[in-house]
Amino acid sequence: MPVARVRDQYHHGDLESALIATARKLTKRNGIEHLSLRKVAQEIGVSPSAAYHYFPDRDALMAAVGFSLFEELADYQERELAKITGITAKAAKERYRALGKTYFEWAIKEPHFFNLMFSEHCLVDSNSEQKREDNRAFINLTKCLDELVSTGALEERMRRHSELLSWTVVHGATSLIVSGHLDPENYESILDDLEFALGIRK
Amino acid sequence: MPVARVRDQYHHGDLESALIATARKLTKRNGIEHLSLRKVAQEIGVSPSAAYHYFPDRDALMAAVGFSLFEELADYQERELAKITGITAKAAKERYRALGKTYFEWAIKEPHFFNLMFSEHCLVDSNSEQKREDNRAFINLTKCLDELVSTGALEERMRRHSELLSWTVVHGATSLIVSGHLDPENYESILDDLEFALGIRK
DNA sequence: ACTACTATCTATACATTGTTCAGATAAAAG
DNA sequence: CTTTTATCTGAACAATGTATAGATAGTAGT
Numbered sequence: 001m002p003v004a005r006v007r008d009q010y011h012h013g014d015l016e017s018a019l020i021a022t023a024r025k026l027t028k029r030n031g032i033e034h035l036s037l038r039k040v041a042q043e044i045g046v047s048p049s050a051a052y053h054y055f056p057d058r059d060a061l062m063a064a065v066g067f068s069l070f071e072e073l074a075d076y077q078e079r080e081l082a083k084i085t086g087i088t089a090k091a092a093k094e095r096y097r098a099l100g101k102t103y104f105e106w107a108i109k110e111p112h113f114f115n116l117m118f119s120e121h122c123l124v125d126s127n128s129e130q131k132r133e134d135n136r137a138f139i140n141l142t143k144c145l146d147e148l149v150s151t152g153a154l155e156e157r158m159r160r161h162s163e164l165l166s167w168t169v170v171h172g173a174t175s176l177i178v179s180g181h182l183d184p185e186n187y188e189s190i191l192d193d194l195e196f197a198l199g200i201r202k
Numbered sequence: 203m204p205v206a207r208v209r210d211q212y213h214h215g216d217l218e219s220a221l222i223a224t225a226r227k228l229t230k231r232n233g234i235e236h237l238s239l240r241k242v243a244q245e246i247g248v249s250p251s252a253a254y255h256y257f258p259d260r261d262a263l264m265a266a267v268g269f270s271l272f273e274e275l276a277d278y279q280e281r282e283l284a285k286i287t288g289i290t291a292k293a294a295k296e297r298y299r300a301l302g303k304t305y306f307e308w309a310i311k312e313p314h315f316f317n318l319m320f321s322e323h324c325l326v327d328s329n330s331e332q333k334r335e336d337n338r339a340f341i342n343l344t345k346c347l348d349e350l351v352s353t354g355a356l357e358e359r360m361r362r363h364s365e366l367l368s369w370t371v372v373h374g375a376t377s378l379i380v381s382g383h384l385d386p387e388n389y390e391s392i393l394d395d396l397e398f399a400l401g402i403r404k
Numbered sequence: 405a406c407t408a409c410t411a412t413c414t415a416t417a418c419a420t421t422g423t424t425c426a427g428a429t430a431a432a433a434g
Numbered sequence: 435c436t437t438t439t440a441t442c443t444g445a446a447c448a449a450t451g452t453a454t455a456g457a458t459a460g461t462a463g464t
Contacts, residue, residue, distance in 0.1 A: 009430090012442080031322060036421065047443050049424080058422065115322060120233060120313075124382035134383055161395040164375075164384075168392055169367065172374020180326035181336055182366075190370055193363040197399040214413080238450065249414050251452080260451065 016054040018044050023065045031112040032062065032119060059121055066122035069113050070133040077102045077140060089151035093200065096144045097191065100170040104187055107174045114178050141167060148200065158198050169194050218256040220246050225267045233314040234264065234321060261323055268324035271315050272335040279304045279342060291353035295402065298346045299393065302372040306389055309376045316380050343369060350402065360400050371396050 012018060022040045037058045041048045055061040080102045084094045107114035116122065124130045145162050148154035154162065173190045176182035214220060224242045239260045243250045257263040282304050286296045309316035318324065326332045347364050350356035356364065375392045378384035 015441085033322065037423090038421065048422080049444085050442050052423075053441065111322075118377065118381040118383075119321075120235065120317060122381070158399070161398050164388060164392045165371065165395045165399060168371050168374035168378065168384075170374070171378055172370035172372070173366075175320065175377050176370065176373055179320040179322075179324070181320075182370075186366060190366045193367045196363050197360070197367060197396075217412080239452090240450065250450090251415085251454090252413050254452075255412065 012044070012046060012050075015044070015046065015050060018046075019051055019054060019061060020064050020068060023061055024068070027062075027065060027112055027116060028110060029112075032116050032121070035062065037061065062116065062121040066116045066119070067130050067133065069117050070122075070130065070137075073103070073106050073117075074133060074136045074140075076106060077137065081140065081144075087147070087151065089148075089153040089201070092144065092147040092151045093153055096148055096166075096200075099141060099144055100166070100191055103170050104174050104177075107178050108184065111178045114174070118175070138163075138167070152201075154198065154200050162198050165198070166194065214246070214248060214252075217246070217248065217252060220248075221253055221256060221263060222266050222270060225263055226270070229264075229267060229314055229318060230312060231314075234318050234323070237264065239263065264318065264323040268318045268321070269332050269335065271319050272324075272332060272339075275305070275308055275319075276335060276338045276342075278308060279339065283342065283346075289349070289353065291350075291355040291403070294346065294349040294353045295355055298350055298368075298402075301343060301346055302368070302393055305372050306376050306379075309380050310386065313380045316376070320377070340365075340369070354403075356400065356402050364400050367400070368396065 019040060022043050023035060026040060026043070027035050035058075037051055038048045040061070041051055051061065055064065077099060080098050081095055084091055084098060122130070124134070141163065145154065145159060145166070148162075149156055149159050169190065173182065173187055177184050177187060221242060224245050225237060228242060228245070229237050237260075239253055240250045242263070243253055253263065257266065279301060282300050283297055286293055286300060324332070326336070343365065347356065347361060347368070350364075351358055351361050371392065375384065375389055379386050379389060
């Protein structure tokens, strides 16, 4: 299996990946609305019809991009979490905070990505591939909360109330800010409010 | 003399409203992605170019639809709030809950509307018309929280932490559920978690 | 009532888009 | 070397957003 590196070959070599990567690039620049299959093909140097051997339609390509972005986000979060070591309450709180901060900053940095991920293109049905990516993010949150409890930063009785609440607050604040309905400078104070309400010690 | 049927007239009479109303109808049925200016015009019985006398482009029409939906939602919320009378703690809690419930049910019932409202088409810049609609919803929340405090259902010290937190949780849960990343049956328990964390008495 | 004016809408045209399908080309299999 | 399969092209189609020039109707001024 020769890897085709030259663009003017008849067979591209790894067109599926190229399509996703290029669609990602154009989405990043122009947003979902202005992503055109033909421009993706043109950018790669391939005919518009070629894409249809890998994706049934434009929506499927966009969904593929969206799902790959969930992986990217989870990777990024895990890298950032790994930077914070220690089993103290302080470290646990930093990790908990980092989990939300990475989510928020990812969205602020690439709003077009965030919009794609939570658009109708990436609508998740119950037992799809994507649910596992959600699980991955959720498991990270679960671990963070467990650490908060075990280090004494979070009371045991608040533990079960914290999971969905944390996820919801972080996503909600991010969504409202990205869509312009809330000022970015409010993000930190909302997280403060959440930690205060959950009784996470300062 | 031509028959006085509204659609056969050269001048429509109130084309701007008709455009918004029809675009609303088609969006409700097919979603943002599949809304076409030409179909809107055809449905009204007018040429495609006619729309350009009222909206600079398709995006502007969609934005107009989106902003009108914010008004609709606020109207609906205020109607539902008005149904719950009394100045007891019980009534205050019901109104607080109703504020979130209407938001959630509105989105579940018409997900295409919700997606439009928080899409890039309705991106709100700081001093726009739309900010006032946000204010209207936020003022309702403010009043509900004040009532919770004055009836003794919410502690004074939690008051200032409750505003953005409540808004964020309700929107976040709704957004995650509409986009398929969270099961609808979780909504109530998330609200329970929030009320528990804020110390709102059962 | 006649004219000039303005607001409103149509007709036509164009580039771009998603998508289909028959066929070309290259790689793999025999 | 032939056959088969995977991969991509080319041309075509209908639909879309949008620009421009012109048609039509209501309105104001005389």
